[in-house]
Amino acid sequence: MALLAVQQLTKRFAGVTAVSDVSFEIAPGEILGLIGPNGAGKSTLFALLSGMLAPTRGRILFDGTNVTRWAPHRRCRHGLVQTFQLAQAFPDLTVEQNVRVGALFGRGLGRKDDATAVSVEEVLRLTHLYDRRDARSNELTLAGRKRLEVARALAAAPRLLLLDEVMAGLNPTELAEIVEIIRRIHARGITLLVTEHVVESLFQLIHRVVVLHHGQLLFNGDVRAASEDPAVLEAYLGQSTPPEPTAA
Numbered sequence: 001m002a003l004l005a006v007q008q009l010t011k012r013f014a015g016v017t018a019v020s021d022v023s024f025e026i027a028p029g030e031i032l033g034l035i036g037p038n039g040a041g042k043s044t045l046f047a048l049l050s051g052m053l054a055p056t057r058g059r060i061l062f063d064g065t066n067v068t069r070w071a072p073h074r075r076c077r078h079g080l081v082q083t084f085q086l087a088q089a090f091p092d093l094t095v096e097q098n099v100r101v102g103a104l105f106g107r108g109l110g111r112k113d114d115a116t117a118v119s120v121e122e123v124l125r126l127t128h129l130y131d132r133r134d135a136r137s138n139e140l141t142l143a144g145r146k147r148l149e150v151a152r153a154l155a156a157a158p159r160l161l162l163l164d165e166v167m168a169g170l171n172p173t174e175l176a177e178i179v180e181i182i183r184r185i186h187a188r189g190i191t192l193l194v195t196e197h198v199v200e201s202l203f204q205l206i207h208r209v210v211v212l213h214h215g216q217l218l219f220n221g222d223v224r225a226a227s228e229d230p231a232v233l234e235a236y237l238g239q240s241t242p243p244e245p246t247a248a
Contacts, residue, residue: 004160097203098152
């Protein structure tokens with residue numbers, strides 16, 4: 001059974017259709033990529049999945065349960081957790097305190113019956129923030145704030161983690177670091193949905209890719225096939241030579 005099943009999901013804003021009849025599934029243990037040009041509907045789709053927006057029609061099933069009308073905090077406590085593109089931690093709290101706040105809205109830390117749950121110390125070490133645990137979050141670099149956003153979500157003990165452009169604005173060294181962190185998170189048994197504009201780094205991670213264009217599902221399948229598909233190249237990549245995908 002799919003961990004997440006999106007069925008004919010549609011969202012309209014005052015006559016403008018941002019997401020139109022989108023359907024796809026994510027298997028347990030999978031890393032699924034979500035790409036598309038600006039305005040394709042990626043952010044709206046993430047907001048629908050996390051519960052920040054209610055769909056006009058369609059259904060969202062998480063582990064077989066219809067969560068379409070659930071509030072974000074309820075989805076989070078069920079294991080469906082999102083990071084946000086604009087990393088905004090509590091500026092007057094330390095890094096460690098921010099991570100503990102994340103745990104309050106999730107399924108709790110260190111649960112013995114949960115293979116994906118981790119301690120605060122484990123979260124900090126996994127995201128390379130342990131040495132900065134006593135610093136205030138507003139003292140971190142952009143890369144540090146991105147990792148803290150991931151750490152807060154990881155503290156919520158997700159079963160499915162939605163990563164929203166955690167690579168944006170990073171230099172090559174920082175990109176390599178966050179890619180390795182994502183791999184380590186996945187190795188803990190956490191399923192991932194990752195949306196990114198940094199396609200070359202994204203393709204190093206994912207097993208399969210979904211492509212949105214004008215709010216509609218343009219492609220759903222193998223990474224290499226996507227990188228060679230003429231419609232995907234025209235709509236998003238904007239290049240005649242596709243990026244070389246690397247095995248996840």
